[in-house]
Amino acid sequence: MKAFESVRLTNIELKNRFIRSATSERLCLDNGHLSEAYYQHYEKLAQGGAAMLITGYTYPDEAFKVKSRMAGFYDDSFIPEYQRLTALAHCYDTKLLLQLVHGGSSSSLGCIESASAIPHISSGLVPEAMSKERLKTITNIFVTAAIRAERCGFDGIQIHAAHGYLFSQFLDPRMNQRMDEYGGPISNRARLLVEVIKAIDKQVSKHFHISVKVHCSDFNINGMCFDEALELCGLLTKAGVDSIEISGGDYAARKGELFYQSEAALIAEKVNIPVFLVGGVRSLKAVEKLLCTTSIAAISMSRALLCEPNLVNAYYYGKKASPDCLQCRTCQACILPSKHAPALFVSDVDGTISMHGVISKADVAAVNQYAKHNYLAFISGRSLSNLKCDLDKHKINYDFLGAYNGAYLIDRCGKVLIDHPLAIEMEELFELISKFQIKGYALTGKAGMYFNIMDTDSIMNKMKTSSYEPQIEQREVMKQLYSVNIEFRDDSTASLFIAQAEALKLNCQIYLNTHFVDIVAYRTGKLEAVKCLQSALGLEREAVTVIGDSFNDLPMIEAYNSFAISSGDLKVIKAAANQADSVEAAIHHIMG
Ligand SMILES: Cc1cc2nc3c(=O)[nH]c(=O)nc-3n(C[C@H](O)[C@H](O)[C@H](O)COP(=O)(O)O)c2cc1C
Structure with missing residues (x-):
C-alpha cells in the first residue's frame, strides 16, 4: 500500500506517509517545562507507527504564550529536556518536528499584539498593532528558537501559520488592515512569515526541515481565499520551506473525511515541494485513495491519534480500518485508552497450541478469530523454519513469530524485530x-x-x-x-x-x-520478546495476554496477564493468573 511506503519530504525521509499533526497536549508545567506525562505521551505516539510527530505548539518567547500548561521553548534551559524527547522519538525511527507559535491576539496570557488593533473575533480583546521594529524582534526570536531546536536534535520545525494565531492573523484580511508593506495584497500579508522562513533557512543546516502549516482558505467571505492561499504556498516555496501542511479556517466545525482534499490536491499539483493534508483524515481506505490519486505526499492526523496513539500500527497489520473517534466532540473519552484498540495474545507452541505434535482445529479457529482484530504472536524454542512451516500448514494467521525462545523475532511480513544469535565460546x-x-x-x-x-x-x-x-x-x-x-x-x-x-x-x-x-x-528470552512486541505496538501492559506451559514461559507468565495450560508444569500453573485446558479456552475467556 502506498500509505506504508517511505517518502522523501525534501530533506528528510519518512518511513511511511502518516504524520501526527501538532496537537497541544497541555501536559507541561506552568513555566512550560516538560513533565513525565509529556514524555510518556510522546513515547506512546512514537511507538504507534506514525513516521513523524509534530509537537503541540510551543512558545519561543514568554510573550508568545497562548494557553496555560502549553510547552515552552523560550531559552536554553529547555535544551536537555527536549534532547531527551528527540532521542526518545528517534529510538522508534520516528521523526520529530517542533511547532513554534506566536499567539497573536488569540493569546490570553502573553502579549496581546497582532497585525492591527482589531478586536479578536471571540474574546473581543483589542491587540496592540505591531511596529516594524517589533516584527524584526519577532523574526529574531523565531530564528533563535530554530537554531535551538536543531541543537536539541529535532529533525526540523514547523511554523504555525494557521488557526487564527499571529501569522494567520497577518494573512487574514479581516485581522490585517495595515497600510504598510505588511498589509494589503497576499504578497504583503505573507511578508512577515516569508521573512521569518528566509531568516531561519540561512541559519540552520540543510538537513534541518522547515515546514509551515497554513489554511487553504479561511472559509470566510472576507478572509483569505483559496487563490491567495495558492499564491502564499508559492511564496513559501521560494522562501525555502521544505513542506507545507494544509489545514483550513473552519476545521473545528467540519464533518466527514478529508476536509480539504480537493484544495490540497490542487496546491500539491502547483507547488514543487511536498504537501501534506490535515483535517478529517480517518479511514485507511480514504487515505490510500487520496495518496494514489493525487500528488499529496503524506497525511496528518490529530484527533484520531488522541485516544488511539497506535492506530497506524493497527492499520499496518490490518487490525482496523478506521479510528474509534471520528469527530472531536470534546467528550474527553480520548484521555481513556480505547476499548476497541487491538490487544496482543502471545502463545507458546509445544505443550500449548501443539499437543504432542497435534494442533486442534478448535484452537486454530479460536486464534484466527482473535487475530481478525488483534495481534497474535507465537514464541517457541523451535527454529524459525520449523515454527513457520508448522503454523502455515495449519493456516494460522499469526502477526509475529519468535523462534529460539525469542532470540529471533519477526513480523508476518518478514520484518526482523529481534536477532540475537549466540555469541559464546x-x-x-x-x-x-x-x-x-x-x-x-x-x-x-x-x-x-x-x-x-x-x-x-x-x-x-x-x-x-x-x-x-x-x-x-x-x-x-x-x-x-x-x-x-x-x-x-x-x-x-x-x-x-x-x-x-x-x-x-x-x-x-x-x-x-x-x-x-x-x-x-544474553538478555534473550520469551519475556524480552513479549516486551519488544508490547513496545513496538505501543500497547499498555494490560493489553497483553500470554499463555504457556513450561519453565521457559515462566518469566513472561509472571510479568503479564497470563494463562497456564492445565497439563503444564506445576510452577507455571502456580505463577499464572489463570488456567485453561487449551488455547481455545483461554481465547474465549479473554474475548468474553
Ligand atoms: C486537542 C487539540 C489540540 C490541537 N493543538 C494544535 C496545535 O498545537 N497546533 C496546531 O497546529 N494544531 C492543533 N490542533 C489542530 C490539529 O492539528 C488539526 O489540524 C485538526 O484537529 C484537524 O485534524 P483532525 O481532524 O485529524 O483532528 C489541535 C487539535 C486538537 C483537537
Whole structure:
C-alpha cells in the first residue's frame, strides 16, 4: 500500500506517509517545562507507527504564550529536556518536528499584539498593532528558537501559520488592515512569515526541515481565499520551506473525511515541494485513495491519534480500518485508552497450541478469530523454519513469530524485530558439557537443528523423529547458532551444570527445567520478546495476554496477564493468573 511506503519530504525521509499533526497536549508545567506525562505521551505516539510527530505548539518567547500548561521553548534551559524527547522519538525511527507559535491576539496570557488593533473575533480583546521594529524582534526570536531546536536534535520545525494565531492573523484580511508593506495584497500579508522562513533557512543546516502549516482558505467571505492561499504556498516555496501542511479556517466545525482534499490536491499539483493534508483524515481506505490519486505526499492526523496513539500500527497489520473517534466532540473519552484498540495474545507452541505434535482445529479457529482484530504472536524454542512451516500448514494467521525462545523475532511480513544469535565460546561450553554425563544435546540455528544423542531413552531422541526438520551437518548449524538445549540424566546434574556454566561467565542466558537446560544469547528470552512486541505496538501492559506451559514461559507468565495450560508444569500453573485446558479456552475467556 502506498500509505506504508517511505517518502522523501525534501530533506528528510519518512518511513511511511502518516504524520501526527501538532496537537497541544497541555501536559507541561506552568513555566512550560516538560513533565513525565509529556514524555510518556510522546513515547506512546512514537511507538504507534506514525513516521513523524509534530509537537503541540510551543512558545519561543514568554510573550508568545497562548494557553496555560502549553510547552515552552523560550531559552536554553529547555535544551536537555527536549534532547531527551528527540532521542526518545528517534529510538522508534520516528521523526520529530517542533511547532513554534506566536499567539497573536488569540493569546490570553502573553502579549496581546497582532497585525492591527482589531478586536479578536471571540474574546473581543483589542491587540496592540505591531511596529516594524517589533516584527524584526519577532523574526529574531523565531530564528533563535530554530537554531535551538536543531541543537536539541529535532529533525526540523514547523511554523504555525494557521488557526487564527499571529501569522494567520497577518494573512487574514479581516485581522490585517495595515497600510504598510505588511498589509494589503497576499504578497504583503505573507511578508512577515516569508521573512521569518528566509531568516531561519540561512541559519540552520540543510538537513534541518522547515515546514509551515497554513489554511487553504479561511472559509470566510472576507478572509483569505483559496487563490491567495495558492499564491502564499508559492511564496513559501521560494522562501525555502521544505513542506507545507494544509489545514483550513473552519476545521473545528467540519464533518466527514478529508476536509480539504480537493484544495490540497490542487496546491500539491502547483507547488514543487511536498504537501501534506490535515483535517478529517480517518479511514485507511480514504487515505490510500487520496495518496494514489493525487500528488499529496503524506497525511496528518490529530484527533484520531488522541485516544488511539497506535492506530497506524493497527492499520499496518490490518487490525482496523478506521479510528474509534471520528469527530472531536470534546467528550474527553480520548484521555481513556480505547476499548476497541487491538490487544496482543502471545502463545507458546509445544505443550500449548501443539499437543504432542497435534494442533486442534478448535484452537486454530479460536486464534484466527482473535487475530481478525488483534495481534497474535507465537514464541517457541523451535527454529524459525520449523515454527513457520508448522503454523502455515495449519493456516494460522499469526502477526509475529519468535523462534529460539525469542532470540529471533519477526513480523508476518518478514520484518526482523529481534536477532540475537549466540555469541559464546563454543569450545569452552563443550569442554564443560564433556565433564557431565548427558543424554544428549541439540543445537538450533538458522540452518536447522543438529542433534547429538547419547541415550536411546532421551526425549530429544523422540523429538528428533517427530515433526522437526532432518538432522543436518553440525558445521552448517554452527554458522548462525541461536540456542543450545542439553538433556541431563537428572535434575541435580542439570543444576550443577548451570552453577559451573554461570561461573564461566559465558555471555549467555541459561534456563533450567528439571533435567533440561536451554542456552540462548544474553538478555534473550520469551519475556524480552513479549516486551519488544508490547513496545513496538505501543500497547499498555494490560493489553497483553500470554499463555504457556513450561519453565521457559515462566518469566513472561509472571510479568503479564497470563494463562497456564492445565497439563503444564506445576510452577507455571502456580505463577499464572489463570488456567485453561487449551488455547481455545483461554481465547474465549479473554474475548468474553
Ligand atoms: C486537542 C487539540 C489540540 C490541537 N493543538 C494544535 C496545535 O498545537 N497546533 C496546531 O497546529 N494544531 C492543533 N490542533 C489542530 C490539529 O492539528 C488539526 O489540524 C485538526 O484537529 C484537524 O485534524 P483532525 O481532524 O485529524 O483532528 C489541535 C487539535 C486538537 C483537537
